[in-house]
Amino acid sequence: MHELSIVMSILDIAEKELAKSNAAHIEEIELEIGELSGIDMQAFDFAWQQAVKSTKLETADKIVTHIPGEGLCMDCETVFPMHELYKPCPVCGHHFITLLKGKELRVKSLVIN
Amino acid sequence: MCATCGCDANASSSIKHIGEHDHGHDHSQHHDHPHSHGKTIIEVEKDVLHENNLLAQRNRGYFDAKNILALNLVSSPGSGKTSLLERTLTDMKGEFPFYVIEGDQQTTRDADRIHATGTKVAQINTGKGCHLDAHMILHAVQGMKPVENAILFIENVGNLVCPAMFDLGEKERVVIISVTEGDDKPIKYPDMFHTSTLCIINKIDLLPYVPFSLDKVKSYARQVNPALEFIEVSCTSGEGLSGWYQWLKEKVPVTETV
Ligand SMILES: Nc1nc2c(ncn2[C@@H]2O[C@H](COP(=O)(O)OP(=O)(O)OP(=O)(O)O)[C@@H](O)[C@H]2O)c(=O)[nH]1
Ligand SMILES: [Mg+2]
Ligand SMILES: [Zn+2]
Ligand SMILES: [Zn+2]
Ligand SMILES: [Zn+2]
Numbered sequence: 001m002h003e004l005s006i007v008m009s010i011l012d013i014a015e016k017e018l019a020k021s022n023a024a025h026i027e028e029i030e031l032e033i034g035e036l037s038g039i040d041m042q043a044f045d046f047a048w049q050q051a052v053k054s055t056k057l058e059t060a061d062k063i064v065t066h067i068p069g070e071g072l073c074m075d076c077e078t079v080f081p082m083h084e085l086y087k088p089c090p091v092c093g094h095h096f097i098t099l100l101k102g103k104e105l106r107v108k109s110l111v112i113n
Numbered sequence: 114m115c116a117t118c119g120c121d122a123n124a125s126s127s128i129k130h131i132g133e134h135d136h137g138h139d140h141s142q143h144h145d146h147p148h149s150h151g152k153t154i155i156e157v158e159k160d161v162l163h164e165n166n167l168l169a170q171r172n173r174g175y176f177d178a179k180n181i182l183a184l185n186l187v188s189s190p191g192s193g194k195t196s197l198l199e200r201t202l203t204d205m206k207g208e209f210p211f212y213v214i215e216g217d218q219q220t221t222r223d224a225d226r227i228h229a230t231g232t233k234v235a236q237i238n239t240g241k242g243c244h245l246d247a248h249m250i251l252h253a254v255q256g257m258k259p260v261e262n263a264i265l266f267i268e269n270v271g272n273l274v275c276p277a278m279f280d281l282g283e284k285e286r287v288v289i290i291s292v293t294e295g296d297d298k299p300i301k302y303p304d305m306f307h308t309s310t311l312c313i314i315n316k317i318d319l320l321p322y323v324p325f326s327l328d329k330v331k332s333y334a335r336q337v338n339p340a341l342e343f344i345e346v347s348c349t350s351g352e353g354l355s356g357w358y359q360w361l362k363e364k365v366p367v368t369e370t371v
Binding site: 002004005006009010012013014017021023027037038084085086087088094095096105106107108109110111112113 | 151152153154155156157158159160161162163164165241242243244246274275277278279299300303304307333335336337339
């Protein structure tokens with residue numbers, strides 16, 4: 001369950017940002033999670049519930065933007081939606097693919113007061 | 114805050130340098146905030162793994178500077194990581210200075226096996242954690258003080274999922290799969306095969322007894338990572354190990370010997 005350590009890192013980032021400001025509360029946290037980031041959302045939500053208890057994120061609204069995977073075929077240069085790492089290019093069938101999107105795991109923004 | 118490295122990850126792991134004193138430290142942090150009113154939006158735009166990646170880069174810089182070949186060995190539980198290391202450290206004894214970092218949730222059993230080969234080893238117990246991270250490696254390496262031009266094996270926690278996300282600062286990642294695991298592992302756990310450069314297929318002595326196709330496993334793995342290399346071995350019979358030893362020798366950065 002690396003989701004727990006991911007949540008702990010998010011908490012760490014959020015608390016550091018809060019500490020740099022003059023605010024006391026986090027109202028909202030916006031996250032970007034890519035489809036191919038290796039995060040299992042069910043495990044993530046479960047870990048979140050456990051980890052944010054009695055922290056600055058306990059009452060914050062969590063907004064998650066899911067970023068769909070996107071691959072670039074290195075053979076024919078097609079850009080295509082990529083939902084699994086093992087799927088070939090839909091045009092030429094080759095597997096030399098560069099991931100353009102889908103690996104994101106970011107804290108995008110915080111709303112604090 | 115960790116005084117030694119300036120990082121402040123929440124470390125619940127412990128590092129034991131086998132055959133030496135114990136080492137560990139606490140990390141804690143505390144912040145106070147004056148109250149104020151009015152909403153502010155902070156555009157954080159920060160990678161969640163940022164902290165880990167920074168420390169991994171730091172480890173990598175250290176390894177590069179000392180010309181150390183650091184390899185991150187990953188696999189499911191029981192694929193044969195420790196067995197491969199035992200064989201390697203015994204068969205290649207004296208050819209290079211070797212160091213091993215063992216990652217397990219509990220016990221020093223694997224480190225004890227490595228220690229028995231006469232190799233310097235540190236055991237990291239991750240407790241509930243299911244992977245090693247760059248911070249743990251930083252501290253383990255600080256305690257080991259490896260010499261230059263060495264080979265450092267990092268045996269990750271047996272788990273094909275989580276260790277894929279955490280860069281340790283290694284030069285290469287080596288994924289080990291054994292023939293008793295099923296040849297569709299690479300597409301069931303694609304991340305690990307995607308991020309590795311070498312795949313060792315272990316326990317080939319058992320091929321006659323299990324339904325496992327070498328061709329299939331390679332073709333599945335190449336779907337995920339067309340550049341992946343393969344070496345087939347048996348740690349029990351020793352078959353194929355010379356190919357692995359050759360691979361290692363070719364990877365060691367050549368320097369002028371003084
Ligand atoms: N038949 C056979 N058994 C092997 C081979 N290599 C390892 N084993 C056995 O597989 C079991 C697990 O080996 P380990 O080396 O402990 O595996 P590991 O990957 O280090 O395991 P964890 O650290 O628990 O994840 C042991 O009982 C080994 O004796 C092999 O090539 N052939
Ligand atoms: Mg082991
Ligand atoms: Zn995990
Ligand atoms: Zn194509
Ligand atoms: Zn530290």
